[in-house]
Amino acid sequence: MNNIWKFLQYGYLIIALILLVEAIIEWKDDQNKAIFMLGLSIFISLIFFFKRNFRKKIEKRNKL
Numbered sequence: 001m002n003n004i005w006k007f008l009q010y011g012y013l014i015i016a017l018i019l020l021v022e023a024i025i026e027w028k029d030d031q032n033k034a035i036f037m038l039g040l041s042i043f044i045s046l047i048f049f050f051k052r053n054f055r056k057k058i059e060k061r062n063k064l
Helices: 002-026 031-063
Strands: none
Touching: 002 031
């Protein structure tokens, strides 16, 4: 089960990257939408790093 979570966490980065590209594309047409997508991309990236750190902490604790 942990192996599945290791791969699924990279889905957060893929979604963040897609939102980042969409924000860049939308910047000329609708800056409010682009800023929202950019903020969401940053938020999802932070979730990725938080979950990765938490998972590693749990794995380290379970090895003891």
